[in-house]
Amino acid sequence: MGGGEVPKGFPQPNPTISYWQLPEHALAHHRTTPSLPTSTTFDYVIIGSGVSGAAVAYKLLSQDPSLSVLMLEARTAASGASGRNGGHCRAGWWLHFKKYATAFGEDEALKFEQLEEQNVLDIANFVKEHDVNCDFQDVETVDAYYTEEGWAEALDVLQYRKEVSKRRPGAGRLIKRKVWHGHEAKEHLGLPHFVGAVSYPAHTQNPYLLVCKMLELGLARGLNLQTDTPALAVKPVAATNEGSAGWEVDTDRGSVQAKRVVLATNAYTNALHRGLAETGFLKPSRSQVTAIRPRTDLSEHPTQGKTVAPNDRGSGDYFLTRAPGLTGEGDIIYGGGRFISKTREMGITDDSTVNGDISTYLKRSVPEVFGRKTWGRESVEIRDWSGITCYTPDTFPLVGEFPGEKGLFGTFGMNGHGMAMAFRSAEALVTMMRTGKEPDWFPKSFRIGRAWSKPKADLHPEQAL
Numbered sequence: 001m002g003g004g005e006v007p008k009g010f011p012q013p014n015p016t017i018s019y020w021q022l023p024e025h026a027l028a029h030h031r032t033t034p035s036l037p038t039s040t041t042f043d044y045v046i047i048g049s050g051v052s053g054a055a056v057a058y059k060l061l062s063q064d065p066s067l068s069v070l071m072l073e074a075r076t077a078a079s080g081a082s083g084r085n086g087g088h089c090r091a092g093w094w095l096h097f098k099k100y101a102t103a104f105g106e107d108e109a110l111k112f113e114q115l116e117e118q119n120v121l122d123i124a125n126f127v128k129e130h131d132v133n134c135d136f137q138d139v140e141t142v143d144a145y146y147t148e149e150g151w152a153e154a155l156d157v158l159q160y161r162k163e164v165s166k167r168r169p170g171a172g173r174l175i176k177r178k179v180w181h182g183h184e185a186k187e188h189l190g191l192p193h194f195v196g197a198v199s200y201p202a203h204t205q206n207p208y209l210l211v212c213k214m215l216e217l218g219l220a221r222g223l224n225l226q227t228d229t230p231a232l233a234v235k236p237v238a239a240t241n242e243g244s245a246g247w248e249v250d251t252d253r254g255s256v257q258a259k260r261v262v263l264a265t266n267a268y269t270n271a272l273h274r275g276l277a278e279t280g281f282l283k284p285s286r287s288q289v290t291a292i293r294p295r296t297d298l299s300e301h302p303t304q305g306k307t308v309a310p311n312d313r314g315s316g317d318y319f320l321t322r323a324p325g326l327t328g329e330g331d332i333i334y335g336g337g338r339f340i341s342k343t344r345e346m347g348i349t350d351d352s353t354v355n356g357d358i359s360t361y362l363k364r365s366v367p368e369v370f371g372r373k374t375w376g377r378e379s380v381e382i383r384d385w386s387g388i389t390c391y392t393p394d395t396f397p398l399v400g401e402f403p404g405e406k407g408l409f410g411t412f413g414m415n416g417h418g419m420a421m422a423f424r425s426a427e428a429l430v431t432m433m434r435t436g437k438e439p440d441w442f443p444k445s446f447r448i449g450r451a452w453s454k455p456k457a458d459l460h461p462e463q464a465l
Contacts, residue, residue, distance in 0.1 A: 008349075009271030009284075010230060011074040015351040016385040018084035019291045019333065020208035027212050028076040032224040038254040041245045042068045042224075044433075045258035047231045047272070049073035050082035051207070051418055052411045053264030054214035055426035061221035063434065069223050070256060072249065074230035074268075077215055081266060082418060083208035084351070084387035086289055086335040087320055088307055089124075089419045090141045090202035091117045091175050095311065096395065098160045099459055103394065104445050106164060110171055111443040112396070117174040119424035124203055126423070127210070130217065134209035135326050141202035141307040144185065144194040150312025151196035155179070158198070175200050190302030192371045194310070204307060204320050207419060229253055234261055234272050236405070246407040260433060263410035266418070267349060267390035273402070281451035282398070282413050284390045286348040288355060289335040290362040291328070291383045296376030299330065303370075310369065315339050316416075317365060331382060337361040351386045359384045389416040395459050396445050399425045400432055403449040409433060410448060 006012055044060065046053045049071055057069055073079070093116055100109035127136045145151040158179065165171050177200045180188050185197040219225060233250040237257065245257035263269055267284035270277035298304075298321070307320040317336030322328045337358040338344050345355065362384075367375040390413055392398065397413040411429045414421055428442045438444075 007232070007271065009268060010232075010349070011080070011268055012350050012352040013075065015075065015079060016084075016354060018208065018385040018387070019289070019328070019331075019383050020087065020206045021079075021083055025077065025208065025212045027215055027225070027227075029227050030077060030225050031227060032219065033226075036226060036229065036251065036253045036256060037070065037224065038256055040068065040257070042070045042256065042258040044069045044260050044262060045247070045249050045256055046071045046262045046264055047234070047249065048080065048264035048266065049077050049211070049215060049225065049227070050080045050264060050266065051211050051214070051422045052266065052414070052426055053262070054078070054211050054218065055423050056262055056264060056411065056429060057218040057223050058214045058221075059426055059430045060433075061218055061223060063430065065221045067222070069218070070258070071218075071223060071225045072229050072231050072251060072256075073225070073227045075228065077225065077227050078208050078211040081287075081387040081389050081414075082211045084289070084385055085207050085419065086318055087204050087207060087333050088141070088202065088318065089120055089205055090307065091120045091200070091420055092141070092143065092309060093395075093417060093420070094161070094177070095143065095154065095157060096459070098157050101160070101164070103459070106168070108443050108445050110164075111441060112445070114174065114441060115424050115443060116420050119420050119422075120202065121174065122423050122427075123210075123419070127205070130213060132210060132213045134213065135204070135206045136210075137204045137323050139202055139204050139305050139307055139320075140199050141309070142189060142197050142199045143309050143311050144189060144191070144197040145312050146193055146195065146310060147312050148195055154196065154198060154311070188302060189306070189308065190374070191308070191369060193369070199306075202307060204323070231272060234263070234408070236408075260407045260409060262429070263408070263412060265410075266412045266414060267388040269390075269410065269412045276451055279451045281392060282390055283346055283392075284349045284388055285338070286345040286351060286355070286386050287335065287389045287416060288337060288345075288358045288362065288384065288386045289333060290359060290381075291331050291333055292363055292366050293331045293380040293382060294370075294375050295378040295380065296374070298370075298374070299324065301370075301374070319366065319369070328382075332366055334362050334366050337365070349388050351388050354384045354386045389414070391415050393459065394445065396443065397421055397425055398448045398451060399429055399442075399446045400438070400448045403452065
């Protein structure tokens, strides 16, 4: 960060190292040009090298390799939440369908459902098309319930969604679900405490390697990536002609100019846009994950080849088991536990440390979920890490052009669910920037302008990293 104290709200220079970031990727400290190109007016400057920024760059340059695109990353490549999440790629927000339909209408609820499910399918297609080496696995994911009350709410959502399909021909799902009741849920999962579950196809992966591959493809198409180069301010400049700069971005290595700027800065966006910060709409938070392994051999346990989200304890917990043949085979990646913190970790943008109480909770939760008899008496504690996510009152991201600020765009506020929203949101944003129009499938509820108006709904998201 150039030395000195990090300004409030900006990325910390020495974050915890996530499970996925070992070993460090070759792009970690990449600078396409040794010096920052301060004398060039770029078509686009993208701030942030996570899945949103990487996807925007890849999609822009895939459509038009003649574009000049500069990407600024405050730390190492893919070092934000995208490189430190739980390793899932799942369309898990079917749970919110009824809330979305009530708050925004069925059309918007269906658009979101399609975006989320298509996003997951698009990621899988991207991995296959480009033969991405990111430990990508097709798995079954399961939303599981401890209480009859929580299970009844899940069944109510499924029933409501079925009724929508009956009323609206063609409103079918891309990803099918299967319901498991009572004893069959316990048996299917091999976990003793659940009263019901819903399963459906999903994926696990090393998210850090996925995003780094997107960056590599962008670089092959002409992207200029400058890591360890924090953007400190974004400001408009007077354009003197059609092709001149409309924006300037200050860094600790100099200032760069561009016709358009894209903020792919997620939880750090408030630090760069005071007007958005003043709305209070975007709220950063620290999320946490642990990697732990039983000393007991669980290679034949039913959770092998599954990811599980226990949904009705208010904890936002989820876990996956590293599959046979992968580095770390048998490791359990377990995230959540934000409710342990009195502040729910809200307002924190420091991922250089972890919350000790949450670490203790996560490590204790794993044996409890599996059952002490199954888990055994001892665990191997591997690694704790944190990441900075951010939330909006209605759980939707902010995507598009900032109102009244021509040429300033953004895709951020992924509510801890970026692997199921960001890739498709990037597609929508690129369409807007290239054509000036929103795609028909784009949810209007994602528009950035809503941050300055009273939200239609406050759904209080509690999703984990």
